[in-house]
Amino acid sequence: MVEELLIKNGVVYDPINGVKGEKKDICIRNGKIVEEVKNPKVIDAGGRVVMPGGVDIHAHIAGGKVNSGRLFRPEDGRKGLKAKTKLCRPESGYSVPNTFAVGYRYARMGYTFVMEPAMPPLAARHTHEELVDIPILDNAALPLIDNNWMTLEYVKSGDIDLLAAYIAWIIKATKGYGVKVVNPGGTEAWAWAKNCDLNDAVPYFDVTPADIVKGLAEANERFEMPHSIHVHGNMLGHPGNYEVTLKTYDLVKGITPYRDRPVLHSTHTQFFSYGGTTWRDFESKARAIADYVNANEHVSIDLGSVILGDTTTMTADGPMEYSLYQITGRKWTNHDVELETGSGITPFMYSGKVGVHTIQWAIGLELALLTRDPWKIALTSDHPNAGPFIGYPILISMLMSKKRRDESAEEMHSSIFDRTELPSIDREYDFYEIAIITRAMTARTLGLHEHGKGHLGVGADGDVAIYDISPEERDAGKIQKAFLNAKYTIKGGEIVVKDGEVVSTPEGRTFFVTPECDPKLTDEMMTKLKEMFTNYYSVSFANYPVQDAYVPNPYEIRAPWRS
Amino acid sequence: MEELKMQTIRLRLKEEVMSGVAKIPVIVDALTPDKLFGKSEAEIKGVKIWWGNREENTGDLFEVSVEGDATSEAEVKIVMDGDLSRVKYIGAGMKAGEIEANGDVDMHCGAMMRGGKITVRGNADCWAGCEMHGGELIIEGDAGANLCAMYRGEMTGMTGGRVVVGGNVSECAGQYMAGGEILIKGNADILAGLNMKGGKITIEGDAIMPGADMTGGEILVKGKVEDMIPSFKFVETTTVDGEQYRKYIGDLAMTEKRAKGILYVK
Numbered sequence: 033m034v035e036e037l038l039i040k041n042g043v044v045y046d047p048i049n050g051v052k053g054e055k056k057d058i059c060i061r062n063g064k065i066v067e068e069v070k071n072p073k074v075i076d077a078g079g080r081v082v083m084p085g086g087v088d089i090h091a092h093i094a095g096g097k098v099n100s101g102r103l104f105r106p107e108d109g110r111k112g113l114k115a116k117t118k119l120c121r122p123e124s125g126y127s128v129p130n131t132f133a134v135g136y137r138y139a140r141m142g143y144t145f146v147m148e149p150a151m152p153p154l155a156a157r158h159t160h161e162e163l164v165d166i167p168i169l170d171n172a173a174l175p176l177i178d179n180n181w182m183t184l185e186y187v188k189s190g191d192i193d194l195l196a197a198y199i200a201w202i203i204k205a206t207k208g209y210g211v212k213v214v215n216p217g218g219t220e221a222w223a224w225a226k227n228c229d230l231n232d233a234v235p236y237f238d239v240t241p242a243d244i245v246k247g248l249a250e251a252n253e254r255f256e257m258p259h260s261i262h263v264h265g266n267m268l269g270h271p272g273n274y275e276v277t278l279k280t281y282d283l284v285k286g287i288t289p290y291r292d293r294p295v296l297h298s299t300h301t302q303f304f305s306y307g308g309t310t311w312r313d314f315e316s317k318a319r320a321i322a323d324y325v326n327a328n329e330h331v332s333i334d335l336g337s338v339i340l341g342d343t344t345t346m347t348a349d350g351p352m353e354y355s356l357y358q359i360t361g362r363k364w365t366n367h368d369v370e371l372e373t374g375s376g377i378t379p380f381m382y383s384g385k386v387g388v389h390t391i392q393w394a395i396g397l398e399l400a401l402l403t404r405d406p407w408k409i410a411l412t413s414d415h416p417n418a419g420p421f422i423g424y425p426i427l428i429s430m431l432m433s434k435k436r437r438d439e440s441a442e443e444m445h446s447s448i449f450d451r452t453e454l455p456s457i458d459r460e461y462d463f464y465e466i467a468i469i470t471r472a473m474t475a476r477t478l479g480l481h482e483h484g485k486g487h488l489g490v491g492a493d494g495d496v497a498i499y500d501i502s503p504e505e506r507d508a509g510k511i512q513k514a515f516l517n518a519k520y521t522i523k524g525g526e527i528v529v530k531d532g533e534v535v536s537t538p539e540g541r542t543f544f545v546t547p548e549c550d551p552k553l554t555d556e557m558m559t560k561l562k563e564m565f566t567n568y569y570s571v572s573f574a575n576y577p578v579q580d581a582y583v584p585n586p587y588e589i590r591a592p593w594r595s
Numbered sequence: 596m597e598e599l600k601m602q603t604i605r606l607r608l609k610e611e612v613m614s615g616v617a618k619i620p621v622i623v624d625a626l627t628p629d630k631l632f633g634k635s636e637a638e639i640k641g642v643k644i645w646w647g648n649r650e651e652n653t654g655d656l657f658e659v660s661v662e663g664d665a666t667s668e669a670e671v672k673i674v675m676d677g678d679l680s681r682v683k684y685i686g687a688g689m690k691a692g693e694i695e696a697n698g699d700v701d702m703h704c705g706a707m708m709r710g711g712k713i714t715v716r717g718n719a720d721c722w723a724g725c726e727m728h729g730g731e732l733i734i735e736g737d738a739g740a741n742l743c744a745m746y747r748g749e750m751t752g753m754t755g756g757r758v759v760v761g762g763n764v765s766e767c768a769g770q771y772m773a774g775g776e777i778l779i780k781g782n783a784d785i786l787a788g789l790n791m792k793g794g795k796i797t798i799e800g801d802a803i804m805p806g807a808d809m810t811g812g813e814i815l816v817k818g819k820v821e822d823m824i825p826s827f828k829f830v831e832t833t834t835v836d837g838e839q840y841r842k843y844i845g846d847l848a849m850t851e852k853r854a855k856g857i858l859y860v861k
Contacts, residue, residue: 107748115650362750 258479300336339419628692
């Protein structure tokens with residue numbers, strides 16, 4: 033049977049196709065956008081806002097770290113409890129929701145794709161098991177490649193082609209999507225109880241984080257990779273780190289991307305836009321970062337904007353989590369992943385009454401408002417590090433309403449007036465720009481627009497969000513409410529959310545990339561890799577790669593070698 | 596003088612609810628005086644409560660009768676009868692009014708309550724008065740573990756109100772307690788007042804290792820103390836309510852700066 037759907041009378045925002053708030057019908061047949069339909073089921077959008085399904089570029093939703101967070105925060109699990117229904121499994125958790133809640137909550141917000149941005153290669157199976165358990169959402173995961181001993185050795189010897197062969201192998205072995213970098217060198221140094229600044233030597237390997245970033249960016253462009261390297265740089269969360277951030281951006285300036293996209297995606301940039309020398313003279317340097325991004329085309333950023341309240345921080349950046357734990361004195365866990373990476377977790381409370389937190393809160397919004405071109409920005413909270421994804425509607429309402437920002441600033445610590453420039457910024461986002469930073473830019477930056485995500489052109493996936501709000505509405509409260517619970521979310525032509533309630537729970541697909549490396553290079557790399565497995569890994573080479581069974585709904589993207 | 600009005604809602608758990616091979620728990624946090632105030636008998640029978648993993652009508656599990664009228668939440672009294680040994684969350688989160696539970700009750704009785712009064716004419720299982728903020732909880736029999744403590748992972752237990760236990764209490768009574776008062780007429784098992792930071796616990800019987808890791812508040816033990824925590828510092832001999840006690844401060848294991856807890860031992 034042919035399944036057809038017609039969405040009538042919607043005001044459509046589809047930035048990839050340049051559709052800017054036009055009254056336009058959307059036709060879906062067999063899960064894809066088509067020109068016209070014959071005998072469809074009709075949804076009358078009644079002049080409400082219609083967008084492609086949301087695409088989140090960076091949210092920690094699955095894997096060992098997330099699950100450890102759930103285990104060690106039972107007090108978070110108490111929040112957001114929702115009993116099972118005939119259709120839905122039970123929900124729990126706020127900053128570390130269970131897998132079911134992740135799927136349902138994103139779907140209610142009109143999202144249909146989420147990128148898990150930190151998959152330790154050795155724990156790839158666990159990550160995929162959780163991704164399978166998340167209902168509705170299409171997904172992908174970025175393996176952590178920057179602190180692996182193989183990477184460090186090839187960076188040291190300067191063999192970029194062999195490094196490329198290694199990243200091709202590890203992305204394939206983990207069914208990953210691209211190259212993730214987290215505190216390059218610093219996480220490895222943490223195994224020696226040290227950390228690394230951009231030009232410090234990594235213990236034993238004697239390479240610098242700068243070498244690693246540059247090497248991985250070059251290796252990544254050896255293939256037709258859909259996404260650039262995805263970088264969480266050095267010195268995250270340290271006062272004065274904005275200079276390190278800008279130097280990191282400069283490292284990859286000369287590298288030519290394979291297609292029209294940046295060569296470096298700078299993630300949760302709020303945590304990297306800090307001035308001052310200590311927490312006492314801490315201040316916003318969002319202006320410096322935004323100026324750089326405005327003036328250059330090789331960097332894209334996502335915000336990592338703070339959502340006030342209690343949350344759980346978790347990252348492969350082990351030394352950073354330790355510093356944070358020393359500040360708060362709350363509980364902390366630390367984990368080492370053999371010769372690959374590490375991680376840490378600690379709870380954190382962002383309070384609008386605390387000067388530093390207030391400045392952090394302002395920086396995320398400043399980055400969005402000072403960067404002129406929304407095509408360079410993605411809306412994220414680095415879920416759950418700067419706050420849980422369920423707070424996105426709050427961020428959207430802040431960006432769309434100067435009035436709301438001013439009202440919030442009045443109630444927050446006075447540092448917002450003398451250490452940030454947020455109160456003086458008048459810019460307000462419109463629905464078109466919101467559609468860019470929540471779906472179009474993210475899909476394009478991930479290269480997913482060529483695979484049906486983030487737009488409503490003919491051939492795209494039938495992923496549509498209808499928000500119960502008029503395009504003229506400027507009331508922040510109403511905007512927040514509308515984006516929290518979509519009137520309709522349609523995924524692959526199927527209505528999954530109606531009036532803010534989940535009405536169907538199809539399985540999501542996992543997108544993964546297959547980089548195709550020159551066989552001679554692969555052979556050469558393999559000799560060293562097998563030696564590494566024999567000498568150091570706790571698992572054997574043959575047992576390492578993730579089997580096809582772990583990705584029951586696969587979507588493969590091939591990335592040919594650029595000879 | 597103005598006549599005090601009073602409404603009594605009688606809830607008797609039907610025998611067949613607990614007559615299965617396994618007793619399936621009933622969760623009654625929806626049945627508090629403040630939530631039932633203003634409801635007719637028929638409406639109360641229609642209130643949804645959980646029985647195991649099924650949502651049921653109160654009237655299907657309890658015999659319900661209502662006498663008198665109330666003009667405020669405070670004038671509502673709920674009397675619960677029948678086999679309450681698997682009835683959980685009695686009076687949890689209640690704000691006003693009174694509950695009388697005739698018999699032994701299951702876990703979480705009076706948890707998170709803010710006001711009003713609960714009287715248990717029997718024993719209460721674990722987590723009674725957990726994270727309680729106000730009101731009064733009287734347990735005539737014994738109380739289970741974690742009385743007036745915090746739920747797992749939280750850093751604050753009871754913050755206010757008054758709790759009286761007629762019998763003994765099990766482990767970790769008043770863990771992370773920050774305010775309010777607990778009076779235990781019997782003995783307290785291991786680690787009463789663990790991580791306590793405020794409020795007062797009086798133990799009329801004996802106690803084992805009271806006050807470990809405490810940083811504030813006060814514990815007074817009238818009976819004997821077994822396995823006294825060694826990281827408490829003797830201050831002076833003093834008189835409380837006409838009786839002599841040795842006064843200690845601690846727990847120094849939490850660093851000298853934070854050791855602001857007071858422990859009175861005979």
